[in-house]
Amino acid sequence: MYNHTTRVIENKMEENFERETVIKNKIHIPRKLPSSLVRKTRSPFWKKLIKSIEKKEAETTLEIVKTIDKQKKFLFLPHPFLEAIDTFAAKSIRQGMCNFIFFYDSSGQNQWILCQCTSFVDAIFSSTYSGKHKSSVNDELLLAAIKRVFKAEDKADAKQCGIEKAIFSGYLLDQTRPYHHFYDQLKWLIHLQTKKPIVSDKSFFAPKYYKRNPSFSKNYPTFSMFPLVIGSNQLGIKLDKYSDQMEKIVYKDSLKDLYGGIINYRWNQAIRTLKQLPAKNKTLTLWFGISGQKRIWVEQEDFLPALVQQLKPWFDSFVFFIDGYTQYECTTNDHPIKGMKQTGISQDLEIVNSIRQKLLPFSNTHIVNLVGQTYRKKIQQCQSVDFFIANAGAGQLTPHRFCKKPGILHSNEKHCVFSMGINNTTVKLVNKSLVNDVGNLFTKGKNIEAKPAGLGFISYSIDVQVIINMTADMLKLKK
Structure with a gap:
C-alpha cells in the first residue's frame, strides 16, 4: 500500500535524480526509477492513462490507446510534465524488449521519451523527471535498455540533421518471447481494430488480413509503436475475453x-x-x-x-x-x-x-x-x-x-x-x-x-x- 514512508523514499530518489549525470539533450537516467509517475504527471491525459493501467482497467486503457491509434499521419501527444505543451513523435528506437519513442515540442525543445515494454507506457524519461508506474516491469530491464539506446545514439550524432515530425508507420509486432508476443501484443493489436500496418521483419504470428511493411516517402522519417495496452503479467496472467478472442483468431487464421x-x-x-x-x-x-x-x-x-x-x-x-x-x-x-x-x-x-x-x-x-x-x-x-x-x-x-x-x-x-x-x-x-x-x-x-x-x-x-x-x-x- 502507498504510504508516507513510500513517499519519503520516492522524494529522496527524486533528489538523487537531480545529481545524476546528464545524458544527451538533458535527459536524465537515474540509478533507480521511482514508481511515482502518475503523481508527477501534469497532463490530465497521461494521468488518466497511467491510473487506468495501475488499476488494471483494461477497457478504459484500451479506449484511450484507440484515440492515439486513430491519429493520422503524425502523432501529437501532450507533454507529460509541462502544462499546455503539445509534442510530436520524431523517431523510435527498439532495444531488447523495449521500444523508445522520442517526442519534442514545435521548437525542437522539451524532449521526453515514452518507454514501452509490456504496457502502452512502462516509463517516461525527461529532463525534469524520469520514472515508472507501480505496475511497470523491473528497473534493470528498462534502465539497461535506455542506456544502450543512448550509447548507440552518441555514435550516430554526426549523422543527425535536425528534428522533424515522423510518420506513424505502424506497429512493431515482434516481441522475442512467444508468450509476450501473443498475450502482450497480438491480443491488443486485434482489439485496437486498427487499420495501420505491421512493420516487423520478425514476428511469430500475424493474421493475414493485416497490411505488412508499407513503403513511405523518404521526405519524412518514420516511427513505430508496440501494440500495447496493459501487460498480461500486470493483469495477473489470467485468461480473459481479450485473450479468448485472440486465441480463436490465431486458430482460425492458421x-x-x-x-x-x-x-x-x-x-x-x-x-x-x-x-x-x-x-x-x-x-x-x-x-x-x-x-x-x-x-x-x-x-x-x-x-x-x-x-x-x-x-x-x-x-x-x-x-x-x-x-x-x-x-x-x-x-x-x-x-x-x-x-x-x-x-x-x-x-x-x-x-x-x-x-x-x-x-x-x-x-x-x-x-x-x-x-x-x-x-x-x-x-x-x-x-x-x-x-x-x-x-x-x-x-x-x-x-x-x-x-x-x-x-x-x-x-x-x-x-x-x-x-x-x-x-x-x-x-x-x-x-x-x-x-x-x-x-x-x-x-x-x-x-x-x-x-x-x-x-x-x-x-x-x-x-x-x-x-x-x-x-x-x-x-x-x-x-
Whole structure:
C-alpha cells in the first residue's frame, strides 16, 4: 500500500535524480526509477492513462490507446510534465524488449521519451523527471535498455540533421518471447481494430488480413509503436475475453492457409485412415513438447520409448509430433535465422535425434519433427493430435491454448503460465510434490553442476512413470 514512508523514499530518489549525470539533450537516467509517475504527471491525459493501467482497467486503457491509434499521419501527444505543451513523435528506437519513442515540442525543445515494454507506457524519461508506474516491469530491464539506446545514439550524432515530425508507420509486432508476443501484443493489436500496418521483419504470428511493411516517402522519417495496452503479467496472467478472442483468431487464421491446409488435409486423411483400421491397428497420435534451453525436463529423452513399451496392449502404432523452438513467421532468405534463435533450434534438434535413436527398436513408431516450424504450420499439424504432453510455459500454446486438445502440462516446482486454464479434467498439471528442481541447465549439458537461476530457467526431474500413469488414466486405458 502507498504510504508516507513510500513517499519519503520516492522524494529522496527524486533528489538523487537531480545529481545524476546528464545524458544527451538533458535527459536524465537515474540509478533507480521511482514508481511515482502518475503523481508527477501534469497532463490530465497521461494521468488518466497511467491510473487506468495501475488499476488494471483494461477497457478504459484500451479506449484511450484507440484515440492515439486513430491519429493520422503524425502523432501529437501532450507533454507529460509541462502544462499546455503539445509534442510530436520524431523517431523510435527498439532495444531488447523495449521500444523508445522520442517526442519534442514545435521548437525542437522539451524532449521526453515514452518507454514501452509490456504496457502502452512502462516509463517516461525527461529532463525534469524520469520514472515508472507501480505496475511497470523491473528497473534493470528498462534502465539497461535506455542506456544502450543512448550509447548507440552518441555514435550516430554526426549523422543527425535536425528534428522533424515522423510518420506513424505502424506497429512493431515482434516481441522475442512467444508468450509476450501473443498475450502482450497480438491480443491488443486485434482489439485496437486498427487499420495501420505491421512493420516487423520478425514476428511469430500475424493474421493475414493485416497490411505488412508499407513503403513511405523518404521526405519524412518514420516511427513505430508496440501494440500495447496493459501487460498480461500486470493483469495477473489470467485468461480473459481479450485473450479468448485472440486465441480463436490465431486458430482460425492458421487454418485458412491454402497451401498449408492442403498438406494438413492430406496428413489428416492419412491419420484417419490409420485410425479406421480394425481395433488391432489402433494408432495414438501424441504431441510431445521438448526443451533444449530453459526449464528442461531431465527425463524427456527417455519418456517416449517407455511410453511405447507400456501402451503396447492398447496401441499398435504411434505417431509423435515433437515440438520445440518455433520459427518467426516472416523469416525469409533476406532475414535468415541467427544468434540465439538458431542456437535454440540446433539444441532442440539434438534432442529430437536422440529420441529418434532411442525409438529405433520400435518399428511401429513415426516421428514428425516440428522444431523450427511456425505457429501457423504447427496449428495445422495439431489437428490430428489425440493428446499432448508439454511444458507449462510457451510449449503449451499450440496444443492447449490454440487447438484446445486434452493433455498434460509439466513444469518446475514454481513456474506455470495460465494455471487458470487447467481444468483438471481434459488438461492436468503434474502435481508439484512429484517434481524435483535441479537448477539451471540452460544451454548446457545435463551433467553440469546446477547453478542458481530465476524461475524461468530452473530445470526439473519428474519420473517418467508419473506421466505415463497420468496419460493412461486420462486416455481411460483399462487393463
